[in-house]
Amino acid sequence: MLRATFLGHQGWLLRGGGSALLVDPLLTSSFGHGGLVGELYPPRALDLAGFPAIDAVVISHEHDDHFDVPSLLRLDRRIPIYFPARGSIAGRGLLRGLGFEVRPLAPAAEHSIGGLRLRTFVADHRGAELGDEWEVAPFVVRDIDGHGSFASSVDVPPPPAMLAALGDLAPRPGIWCYANNFSSAAHQRLGATSAAPASDAVSLASAFLRRYAAVERLWGAPAVAAIVGAGWSFADARAWLNHAVFPLENDVLADSLAAVAPRTRAVAARPGATITLARGEHVGIEGSQPFLAALPRERWPDRGYREGIAPAPDYAPATGRGDVDTAGEGALREGLAALAGWLYGGPLFRALYSLDPGDCGGRRPTVALRLRADREGGARTLAYDPAACAFVPVEAAAAHEEFIAGIECWARDLAGLFAGELGPTALCYAGRLRVWNHAPARVPFAPHLLWMFAHPLRRPEAMARLYRRLVAAAGEVAPVIRFAG
Known part of the structure; x- marks a missing residue:
């Protein structure tokens, strides 16, 4: 049999052919580097001591919702880790420093892991709208006994080569895993007192159904469509974000698919859910495992999307501090200089040089950073000056206007x-900044710009420092996930 147990968010335990493979494991309750993004959702009961022994781990890419340092510390160091061949030296260096054998997860390759076969494909990153999961290799896992298959393109669209190969790799369609990456950032608008724009749930669901249709056309109707992702929630002062970030829950996507594709069992996967295939057929879905189960629904945080929710009036620093010491000032100067240099010739630079200054509504035809110093309103404003290739201090009573x-x-x-003290997700997408843009169609400026600038493939040395901090902060952690070899 081939058994796929959902761990949470996009993590899986795949078992078949006498082997067990762990994919993108999140083994603690926190979410994001340092737990600064949120908490795993749905919440779960996880018994690591009772977890099955593992033959290998696959890391699909280096984003912090897939590459989780505290989780890695809980693995027996004899377990080999397949890390993207195109991933950063920061991630590879961390794993080797921890004592793991790092095997390259090469795209367009066949990897043998005991009684499992992992076939990878090359993703297409040439479109500007296709995200920044550069090192992701969409994959198909099959067991050598021919019981079933598990296909996932993780956070990127399935490439044509993958869709074309599915029928040969797995003539009987198995499990298709779809990641719900729909999210809203409207809550981050600075100075917005009106309701956030309504989410178009119908359009989002239609995009999902188009993806399914492409899979069905070239592979046939999957035995099971497992909908995952959006696997975190916010607590305490940021709990309001639970009603602002997630416009379309996995349950809604599963229901929309069930309505149009009755031959496919659509499942909004919950921790512990285990899909079993035997001889190419869907056998059943268990709701839990002895070592893993979702908590009762009444213990889940309320996460229903609410149209028009207003942003919280204030937000706390992710680092827990508002002041900037001498070292912090040095990091700011160096980082801003590097950011300005990186912008030269890019989309924002080109957009600013294409602006008609007289067509900016009386506003300055450039972008600015407003850096807060305290909760009493103390802040400084830095304007991007392309002619100086720098962010320069300016006086601005109301920068967002x-x-x-x-x-x-x-x-x-x-x-x-x-400085490598804070991960980009915790700053850019966790309720800890505000953004304004009076000409979004003409000026491509959003928090994603900082996210791209801080990517591990662009700044591996800063990410390596962050990884070292996370290991040090974890202290002594005993490996509890056993090696099967």
């Missing part, structure tokens, strides 16, 4: 991002 676009965040948080 005076500049055509910009970002507001805590100065200490931006320094932390530059």
Whole structure:
């Protein structure tokens, strides 16, 4: 049999052919580097001591919702880890430093893992809208006994080569895993007092159904469509984000698919859910395992999307501090200089040089960073000056009205991002900044710009420092996930 047990978010335990493979494991309750993004959702009961022994681990890519340092520390160091061949030296160096054997997860290759076969494909990253999961290799796992298959393109669209090969690799369609990456950032608008724009749930669901149709056309109706992702929630002062970030829950996507594809069993996977295939047929879905189960529904945080929810009036620094010391000022200077240099010739640079200054509504035709220093309103404003290739201090009483676009965040948080103290997700997508853009169709400026700048493949040395901090903060962690070899 081939058994696929959902761990949470996008993590899986795949068992077949006498072998067990762990994919993108999140083994603690926290979410994001340092737990600064949120908590795993749905919450679960996980018994690591009772977890099955593992033959290998696959890391699909280096984003912090897939490459989780505290989880890695809980693995027996004899377990080999397949890490993307195109991943950063920071991630590879961390794994080797921890004592793991790092095997390259090469794209367009066949990897043998005991009684399992992992076939990878090359993703297409040439479209500007296709995200930044550069090193992801979409994959298909099969067991050598021919019981079933598990196909996932993780966070990227399935490439044509993968869709074309599915029929040969697995003539009987198996499990198709779809990641729900729909999210809203409207809550981050600075100065917005009106309701956030309504999410178009119908359009989002239609995009999902089009993806399914492409799979069905070239492979046939999958035995099971497992819908995963959006696997975190916010707590305490950021709990309001639970009603602002997630416009379309996995249950809704599963229901939309069930309505149009009755031959496929659509499942919004919950931790512990285990899909079993035997001889190419769907045998059943268990709701839990002895070592893993979702908590009762009444213990889940309330996460229903609410149209028109207003942003919280204030937000705390992710680093826990508002002040910037001497070292932080140095990190800011160096980071801002590097950011300005990186912008030269890119989409934002080209857009600013294409602006008609007289067509900016009286605003300055550039972007700005408003860096907070305290909760009493103390802040400084830095304007991007392409002619100087620098961010320069300026006087601005209301930066979000005076500049055509910009970002507001805590100065200490931006320094932390530059210094490798803070991961980009915790700053850019966890309720810890505000953004404004009076001409979004003409000026491509959003928090994603900082995210791209801080990517491990662009700044591996800063990410390596962050990884070392996370290991040090974890202290002594005993490996509890056993090696099957």
